[in-house]
Amino acid sequence: MKMLKDEILSKGIVLSEGVLKVDSFLNHQINPVLSLEMGKEFVSRFDQTSFTKVLTIESSGIAPAFTTALELGVELVFARKKKSLTMSDHVYTADVYSFTKQETNTITVSKDFINESDQVLIIDDFLANGQAALGLAKIVEQAGAKVSGIGIVIEKSFQPGRQVLLDAGYNVESLARIHSLKNNQVRFVDETVLV
Ligand code: G4P
Secondary structure, three states, rough: OOHHHHHHHHEEOOOOOOOOOOOHHHOOOOOOHHHHHHHHHHHHOOOOOOOOOOEEOOOOHHHHHHHHHHHHEEEEEEEEEEOOOOOOOEEEEEEEEEOOOOEEEEEEOOOOOOOOOOOOEEEEEEEEEOHHHHHHHHHHHHHHEEEEHHHHHHHEEEOOOOHHHHHOOEEEEEEEEEEEEEHHHOOEEOOEOOO
């Protein structure tokens, strides 16, 4: 997606060979115009109208998931990383290990918001090791619903997440696929060196 790649190139900061900082449009400050375009792009990539729900995880997944849900005309659910005060035990949970942060979070979704007739589109901001997306998929499957696609804003293709999700049988679409962050350069999977 050209608009996203341009934003990565103009505003992304390569922190190391493994980490790209995109706080100025995705992870802290949010570019709403880009977010709207991302929602449209996800819907066009999956090219189907059968989704009944969008699922993401707080916090940075919410903006692109919201615009995708808006475009599809369905509701968005976000998994919580910490149980909220008002949440009962009527929940689905999954443990998500973050290799980046070396910690496990138990993510939670109320049973009220996903049911067995749902066809769910999972959206997340980054794909690194695939653990967050797998955790969300586990929740969908606990509900007896179907994961009909996984949409990722920025995929770090030099990490195993994409293959993990493909091996698990999911359909994955990423709006920007990063081949490497070596030498302080963002190199996309299409091999074009920019920056
Ligand atoms: P995984 O889900 O693919 O296995 O990823 P991992 O555990 O490695 O990532 C944990 C957190 O770090 C996630 O955010 C993920 O989005 C983020 N992350 C991973 N690699 C990068 C990167 O190169 N750049 C940036 N900016 N973030 C990265 P989170 O902790 O859930 O944050 P948030 O959604 O609350 O903002």
